[in-house]
Amino acid sequence: MLDTAPDTHSEGAGNVVRRVIDVLLVLQTRQQQTGRAVPLREVAQQTGLTSGTACRYLQALVSTGKVRQPQPRGAYLLDWRTPARMPQPSPSQAIRRTLTTLQTRTGQTALLYAPFRLGEHPERLAVAMQWGMRPAVDHDALHLAPLGIEPPGQVLAAAMNHPGIRIDTQLREIRHTGYAIGPAVLDGHHAIAAPVWRGPIPAGAVTLMLGHGQTQSPRTRNDCIKAVMDAAGAMSGHLTRHTPLRTA
Structure with missing residues (x-):
């Protein structure tokens, strides 16, 4: 199975963290502005990443459960919903x-x-x-x-x-x-x-x-x-x- 996680060895851990945050901020900002899922092309354009690199970051975030990929494919939603069973x-x-x-x-x-x-x-x-x-x-x-x-x-x-x-x-x-x-x-x-x-x-x-x-x-x-x-x-x-x- 293909590994969709960002390559921290070739990119450098510091760059990976910065780019993950950039992707999350683009999702947050565009969702607030448009109220809809954010297309991959917009994430790539706003972050300056290639479409392939942006897709790898987004898929890695999808695996954490904090980003969703609703229909149609190619668009993403930031999902910071608090679990219903969250302890106080x-x-x-x-x-x-x-x-x-x-x-x-x-x-x-x-x-x-x-x-x-x-x-x-x-x-x-x-x-x-x-x-x-x-x-x-x-x-x-x-x-x-x-x-x-x-x-x-x-x-x-x-x-x-x-x-x-x-x-x-x-x-x-x-x-x-x-x-x-x-x-x-x-x-x-x-x-x-x-x-x-x-x-x-x-x-x-x-x-x-x-x-x-x-x-x-x-x-x-x-x-x-x-x-x-x-x-x-x-x-x-x-x-x-x-x-x-x-x-x-």
Whole structure:
């Protein structure tokens, strides 16, 4: 059977992540504008990819269940619908206070994610958010998305020992540095994320979301990385000493 997944070895893992996000953003934008499925040719045109390359990315996303291909063939729909049996997460007050401290310290939007798997493919699920100076954005992808396409999903993928996750060069580097930084699921934003541990078990990912331009300043970038790492350490220490992230 043909392998429809993008070739991360020839394209480079960083380019793959950027292009996956570009494809998702085109689907989201065009669906909002037209209210219909987005033809393959439009995805290719808007992303600058060839039709064959765009098709490979779309088919890989179809396999995750987050993109659908209704009739007629050749058109795609982004489908971030929340599963009906989604548990209601409830982080402890100590964890929430640490997230609030991260938001206050940086002035940016702070989020906490937990690994979630209802079906075959592991995902990351938002369990707490503290909005920064920018207005809140109602974006389903902020709440639930497959692992591996942006920093919080990448740090969880790097930390988890899941048979469906291939640890490539990029994920090994994230394991080594202890954090991930890169394009977020929101256009014009970057995310910085670090894993939260309960002993040896990955329990979540604390994330800071900031404008793309802010990451261009070395001082701002380094300050935000340190703030995220400090928050992840505080949360990990609390979870290891006390209780895990609870889901009802």
